[in-house]
Amino acid sequence: MQNTETNRIENKEQLNEDFEQEVIAFLNYKEGGIIYVGIDKNGQVVGVENNDLTQLQIKDRIKNNIQPSTLGLFDVTVETIDNKEIIKVIISSGTEKPYYLRKKGRTPEGCYIRIGSSKERMTERMIEEMFARRIKNSLKEIESPRQDLTFRQLKIHYEGNGMILNDNFARNLNLLTDEGKYNYNAYLLADENNISIKLVKYLGTNKMELIENQEYGYCCLITATQRILDRLTAENTVYAKIEYNGRKEVEMIDSKALKEAVINAMVHSDYTLTTTPIIELYSDRIEITSGGGLPQGLSQEEFLEGVTAPRNKELIRVFKDVDLIENIGSGVLRILDAYDKSCFKFMDHFLRVSFKYKENPFEYDEKTDKKTTKKTDKKTTKKIKVKPQEKDVLNFCKDAKTLKEITTYFGFKDISTFKKNYINPLLEKGTLQLTIPEQPKNRNQKYISK
Template identity: 55%
Template sequence: MSETNRVEYKQELTDSLEKEVIAFLNYKEGGIIYIGIDKLGVAVGVKDSDSDQLKIKDRLKHNILPSCMGLFDVISESNNGLDIIKIVVASGSEKPYFLRKFGMTEKGCFVRIGTASEPMPQKRIDELFAKRIRNSISKIKSNRQDLTFEQLKIYYEATGSKLNDKFAQNLELINEDGFLNYVAYLLADHNGNSIKLAKYNGINRVNLIENNEYGYCSLIKAAKQVLDKLELENKTLSKITSKERENQRLWNPIALREAVVNAIIHNDYSNEVPPKFEIFDDRIEITSAGGLPDALNQEEFFDGVSIPRNKELMRIFKDLDMVEQLGSGVPRILESYPKECFKFSDNFLRMIFPVAEIGNKVNSKEVPDSGGAIGGAIGGVIGGAISILTERQKEVLEIIIKDDKISYRAIAEQMSINESAVSKHIEQLKEKGYIERIGGTRGFWKVKYPIQ
């Protein structure tokens, strides 16, 4: 593969690295730099990958302005048995980026043109500086300056890192005037930010059955609470076939996690509007404030072009292993859900994931649609209601399928539980419409719906 407008090869780590990174930061699509691959695309490897990675991170941190922390990834890869280094660079939102020692001049600013990194004309430098985003949350002063960060320190320690006395400055939690900024406010132990998670009975917002709030604490803690809650809601559906039991989650767990984290990281907090999560019988909706960045169109968005709205949050979520490499989130979601699941507006981005289409046919018979809900039958549709079995109920049903005349005592012995518990499971299976008794107590069980 040859070099392109988004791919640069370097045989070894040289003094021109910052120039190449700046060119991609100033380019609307960002780019990728490979070190240990020659100009012909042939891997030659690097001698000390670990040492070079540390040097790269240090050089980019100290030699480029505005700060590009959170806008690049340094990844170790193998090519034909040789160690190479991959640097993924996102397009920055605070253009122009420049070499610290030369400032915003043609000697310090570069942009990608074709396969080369060229000096940026001074007129273009001045135009970009005039448009530079000034209302990013890193520049907004926190309305509280007595913030504490014990939760954030604990999360860093859990990854084997420890925040030192200068962590607020290193993590860019301080604005240009030396005050704690809105990023610090969001990550503090106590704040006024809260993420809403609502659950409805049905396919519209009429019947609210749960209204949860996760927040007033570090955004990291709130994000983990949302992920834990959705993990509980993302139930496993099962279907017994003649050969095996097939399991499927309501939503693809990888795509769901990517969507949740992306919504939280890329949300526009400048208007104090948090992301929102809503669960319906037929879908989950994830809404984040803020449309696409001005420099990004939908095609580039789906291709994985990354322009982090909140690079400080991106950097911290990456530090805590809650984010994969830059630009990987949307492509990972598209592996499970089509582009039509994304809805764009000027002020919001919404992702709509339908529940898994399981159980539309049971025993070769069509199941009636449940009032328009996607999937028709999820774990058995009885009178339009969605009934999902517990693991114990599934075990009982599997036993009955194998022997429809089995006694409560025999079921209890197989499951190592008492007969009273078996009786409760049987009653629940009958209430949900999976089984019915034919011929009285000495008759047999008729299985109406196997596990779907």
């Protein structure tokens, strides 16, 4: 395989002394970019010998050698190409341009930008113009309306992912202004705030008849996000049919795309405006709207290609830490795997994504079955509960499964009741075990039969 360098791709055979310069060039470039370590200048894969050490070195050098803070602007992953491991560094276009080498300062010797397929030093004039365009109204510099903030929920979310927040967490996560006061990021992540995330439901295809109006905010933004995701999981009908060769399932809304759309709205919304994300459920679709439109300098075409220009990089970093975000820049592409580009609606001050509900593909089969046999209960659509025997659960869990995967397979919506009646007895008998026994409530927990 050949990996050709472009305006957004840089290849490096190994981690060398000008690595930070390449990162800075992409941070200052409107589209960001990707650096591959373990691929030479000719595009040939050579691999990385010690990828764990190299990853640590990359993260350390980006965090400590580049200014302003790069928190939430880069991601480091390992990929296998031609049976060789290489490292992929994804870099978003920064929001506090110009970025520069810490030891050189904001000078032509410290500032770089991507031009074509290479980096170039910036001139004094380019630096001044870029600095003048910097978005100064970032959440990092807006003081929280309250300073008596607590973060019990945030700490629990981190602990659930095996991380402990120390006494310096507020500074490490950029939750303080330059004056040392809690900023608006801290306010959004605090146990209590005045941020309302609304979920409304209508009877028909328009807003004429409102049947539900729920608010999920006023708490840590991560907690609110997870509660909304849980609610939408309950709303998302899974059409199913049990046949002789297994169970067939089709989701009313693609769950991966739905999760990405919700999280994108939460972390990319412009909280400096008076609007907050809103989720609207109609009889034929779901719409998720966030405030702020596209980030400054990002076109619709670039957005749909997965180019990232994070509006709230500190929030992105925290959401990634607690495993709500997998890879930076992957959200839009995951949505477009399931839906076409028309699901996005771009407005001057808002961005909306709309998912049409899929119809039940097994409905015709069900009607046919009713005409040909009285034993229609042997074939089912939607989530029909199939009371499992212990052996059924254990057979399904020969490979590790999440609780959601297990309950979905057996057609149960009430996860807590299913866990109490079926999972807990098997755990007590020792015939079923946790994959992360030291952290029973870990969100990545799975169950596997012995």
